Amino acid sequence: MADPIVTRDVRVSAHGTTEVTGARIVQVQRSLMAHNDAVAATNREAFAHCLVINVVSSPGSGKTALLERTVRELGGELQLAVIVGDLETDNDALRIHAAGAPSVQIVTGTVCHLEAEMVARAVERLDLTSLDVLVIENVGNLVCPAAWDLGEDLRITLLSVTEGEDKPLKYPRIFREAHAVVINKLDIAEAVGYDRARALDNLRQVTPAAQLFELSARTGEGMGSWLGFLRERLSSKRG
Amino acid sequence: MHEFSLAVSMVELAQAAARREGAERIEAIHVEIGALSGVVPEALEFAFLGAREGTMAAAARLEITYRQGVAFCDACQTEFVIDNRFGIAVCPTCEVPSAELREGREMHVSHLEVA
Numbered sequence: 207m208a209d210p211i212v213t214r215d216v217r218v219s220a221h222g223t224t225e226v227t228g229a230r231i232v233q234v235q236r237s238l239m240a241h242n243d244a245v246a247a248t249n250r251e252a253f254a255h256c257l258v259i260n261v262v263s264s265p266g267s268g269k270t271a272l273l274e275r276t277v278r279e280l281g282g283e284l285q286l287a288v289i290v291g292d293l294e295t296d297n298d299a300l301r302i303h304a305a306g307a308p309s310v311q312i313v314t315g316t317v318c319h320l321e322a323e324m325v326a327r328a329v330e331r332l333d334l335t336s337l338d339v340l341v342i343e344n345v346g347n348l349v350c351p352a353a354w355d356l357g358e359d360l361r362i363t364l365l366s367v368t369e370g371e372d373k374p375l376k377y378p379r380i381f382r383e384a385h386a387v388v389i390n391k392l393d394i395a396e397a398v399g400y401d402r403a404r405a406l407d408n409l410r411q412v413t414p415a416a417q418l419f420e421l422s423a424r425t426g427e428g429m430g431s432w433l434g435f436l437r438e439r440l441s442s443k444r445g
Numbered sequence: 446m447h448e449f450s451l452a453v454s455m456v457e458l459a460q461a462a463a464r465r466e467g468a469e470r471i472e473a474i475h476v477e478i479g480a481l482s483g484v485v486p487e488a489l490e491f492a493f494l495g496a497r498e499g500t501m502a503a504a505a506r507l508e509i510t511y512r513q514g515v516a517f518c519d520a521c522q523t524e525f526v527i528d529n530r531f532g533i534a535v536c537p538t539c540e541v542p543s544a545e546l547r548e549g550r551e552m553h554v555s556h557l558e559v560a
């Protein structure tokens with residue numbers, strides 16, 4: 207194991223301050239995410255009785271399409287609600303609403319990801335006590351959402367067959383930290399020359415432990431095991 | 446790019462610590478950024494120039510220590526450095542992918558220089 211860090215030899219006093227060449231050193235040792243993580247922990251407490259999933263992907267992989275179908279197919283059985291983050295417009299929230307679930311749109315403006323505080327504000331508009339599953343559709347972006355804990359139970363990363371089999375290699379963190387990876391748009395896999403073996407191999411390298419679902423949000427093919435996964439995770443959370 | 450949000454919380458953390466110590470101004474903020482944190486150091490430096498304006502850190506330097514990614518291989522029970530540009534954790538000995546990252550995700554303020 208390499209130790210890539212070069213630290214200056216400073217003596218730390220009991221008060222956390224040290225003298226080094228004139229300047230006074232103040233130890234901090236706090237994460238840049240400390241504030242977000244504290245709000246995420248509060249969210250997580252508020253989410254004690256429902257399953258919360260954070261869905262991330264590139265723009266246009268089919269997050270909203272998957273959620274519309276999930277709402278349609280599970281709606282008779284479970285209470286779902288969706289929080290949708292987008293840079294602009296409330297189109298996605300309207301689509302979810304039309305599919306039959308309450309939805310709250312967060313328009314982030316220039317912010318490329320959702321933060322725990324935005325989610326905390328959005329859930330004020332939902333009745334959490336009656337919910338079984340809360341889905342948070344993150345801003346379409348494979349880089350930034352990875353760093354921000356929202357208080358979710360599960361992080362789901364979507365990849366569609368049109369994006370290229372090497373996406374997991376180019377954006378490893380968002381795949382590595384996913385509990386499950388959904389490969390979407392299976393209906394057009396053949397037409398776009400999707401190389402399944404290569405995609406799965408790349409995913410395994412980056413995220414060896416994630417569960418994998420291959421489906422089409424358009425035709426419904428493969429939806430069964432995805433819905434089964436949600437049911438199973440909900441019941442194991444409720445013990 | 447979320448470096449601006451990070452730069453703002455970095456300055457907030459630094460100011461809170463500096464005030465607690467009764468400092469007048471912050472001369473330098475030292476941060477550690479892991480290779481797998483998703484933070485681009487240059488972007489953080491740029492964002493810092495905006496975030497420090499009008500604060501105790503208005504004239505402060507930003508010192509970034511970059512840390513490599515380290516993973517643990519379950520097969521041979523050893524830690525290894527992730528040394529490819531994609532950040533993929535494959536054990537160089539066993540060639541088995543690893544799901545256990547031990548270092549490289551950090552992004553924190555380690556210490557300040559104050560006056």
Ligand SMILES: Nc1nc2c(ncn2[C@@H]2O[C@H](COP(=O)(O)OP(=O)(O)OP(=O)(O)O)[C@@H](O)[C@H]2O)c(=O)[nH]1
Nearest residue numbers: 264265266267268269270271346391394422423424
């Ligand atoms: N053929 C096919 N098209 C799909 C499928 N799922 C989604 N699409 C199409 O892909 C496009 C993008 O789908 P969305 O559901 O809006 O994608 P998104 O990930 O929510 O997009 P953003 O919120 O903008 O990031 C739309 O034209 C969908 O109709 C699928 O399974 N098969």
Ligand SMILES: [Mg+2]
Nearest residue numbers: 269270298343
């Ligand atoms: Mg969408």
Ligand SMILES: [Zn+2]
Nearest residue numbers: 518521536539
């Ligand atoms: Zn090994």
